Amino acid sequence: MEKIRDLKENRITETDFIKFLQHLPYHAQGDIKLDFHRHIRRGVPEAIFGENKNLAQLEDIIKKFQEVREELLITRIAPEVFSLLNKSCPGIRYHPQARLITHDHDPVPRYKQGILVLSAGAADEKVAEEAAVCSQYLGNPTERNYDLGISCIFRILDLREIMDRYSVIIVVAGMEGALASVVAGLTATPVIAVPTSVGYGANLKGMAALLSMLNSCSGGIGVVNVDNGFGAAYMATLINRKICRVT
Numbered sequence: 001m002e003k004i005r006d007l008k009e010n011r012i013t014e015t016d017f018i019k020f021l022q023h024l025p026y027h028a029q030g031d032i033k034l035d036f037h038r039h040i041r042r043g044v045p046e047a048i049f050g051e052n053k054n055l056a057q058l059e060d061i062i063k064k065f066q067e068v069r070e071e072l073l074i075t076r077i078a079p080e081v082f083s084l085l086n087k088s089c090p091g092i093r094y095h096p097q098a099r100l101i102t103h104d105h106d107p108v109p110r111y112k113q114g115i116l117v118l119s120a121g122a123a124d125e126k127v128a129e130e131a132a133v134c135s136q137y138l139g140n141p142t143e144r145n146y147d148l149g150i151s152c153i154f155r156i157l158d159l160r161e162i163m164d165r166y167s168v169i170i171v172v173a174g175m176e177g178a179l180a181s182v183v184a185g186l187t188a189t190p191v192i193a194v195p196t197s198v199g200y201g202a203n204l205k206g207m208a209a210l211l212s213m214l215n216s217c218s219g220g221i222g223v224v225n226v227d228n229g230f231g232a233a234y235m236a237t238l239i240n241r242k243i244c245r246v247t
Contacts, residue, residue, distance in 0.1 A: 016069060032057055036070055043241050044138055044234060050101065051076035055084055062089040062101070073137050074101040075130065075230050098129035098229070102137050110139030113167040113243070115236045117142060118156075118183065120149040120173035123198045128172040130229030131194060131236075135170070138237040150178050156186070163187035167243055168236040172229065174198030177209030184218035190239060192232045193223045 039045040048061055058074070062085065065072045072092070077085075082094040082101060093104040115135045119128035125146055135142040143166075148156045156179065163169060164187055172194040173179040180193035193216075195209035202208060206226035213223045224231040 032061060034061065034064060036068055039070075042238070044237050045071045045073070047073040047075060047134070047230060047234075049076060050074040050081070055081070058085055059088050062092060066091060066103075071137065072101065072103045073134065075099065075134070077101050095129070095133045097126055098133040099126070100130065100133050100137075102133075107137045107139065109141045111141065111167070111240050113240065114141035114143060114165075115168050115170060115233075115240060116163070116166040116189075117144050117170045118148055118159075118172065118179070119144075119146040120171075120175065120179045121198070122147055124172045124174055124196045127194055127196045127227050127229045128170075131170050131172060131233045132229075134230045134233035135236060138233060140233075140237055140240055148179060149173070149175075150182055153182070156182055160186050163189055167240040168192060170194060170229075170232045170236055172196060172232075173213075174206065174209050175200075175203060177212040180213050180221055180223075181216040181218045184216065184221045188220075191218075191221045192235055193221050194229055194232045195223070195226050197227055 034046065036046070050058060061074070062072065077099055079096060085101070086092065091104050093102050095102065117128055117132040117135065119125055128144070128146060132142050132144050145159060150156065163183070166189050169183060169187065169189050170192045171180040171183050174196035175198065177193065177195050180191055184191045193213040195206045195213055197206035199208065210223065210226055213221065222235065224235065
């Protein structure tokens with residue numbers, strides 16, 4: 001529907017629209033099958049998990065996304081891989097802390113209300129940035145507030161007055177993962193909790209935080225897998241587009 005509206009309002013040409021239709025329901029490119037109509041079905045475009053894909057596969061994916069002018073979001077890309085891709089695929093941008101590749105332009109917010117990304121500590125910021133940057137490129141006005149661990153609970157209590165302004169709050173925390181329960185107990189806004197693999201030995205690479213979040217006594221918390229900032233942003237976007245009008 002969005003592409004049809006773009007065509008009617010002369011934001012894309014008939015040639016671009018025909019190219020878009022040619023990839024229904026997906027485009028097979030060797031051993032890669034790209035789903036360019038996911039946005040029609042789900043309201044969120046396809047994102048590519050970049051880790052373990054070889055350079056040739058990534059180059060083909062980027063060039064095809066550029067050809068059809070679809071939003072590009074590739075997760076889990078190492079800096080050295082981007083350095084190579086940047087030479088063969090101009091027009092891309094790297095977000096080093098989030099380890100993401102996007103098109104080299106700023107995202108346009110599609111929703112009136114926003115998403116708030118919180119993290120417990122600086123060690124969690126890699127995952128928090130994956131959530132925040134993905135949220136932005138999926139069309140959400142996105143704000144961040146980091147280093148809010150409950151060992152100094154006043155840091156999170158100071159945010160009580162603003163929490164209800166958002167459609168969704170994403171809470172990223174390692175160690176025992178308690179920050180999500182505290183946030184959910186302070187606001188009526190839905191909370192998506194992201195456990196991280198940050199912590200001492202008994203953290204068990206994020207399993208302790210994951211189980212704490214799943215067993216939270218505060219209602220209104222959804223939990224994604226360990227270190228899955230993208231998954232949290234995806235779920236938050238689906239919630240946001242259902243309750244907010246598109247701008």
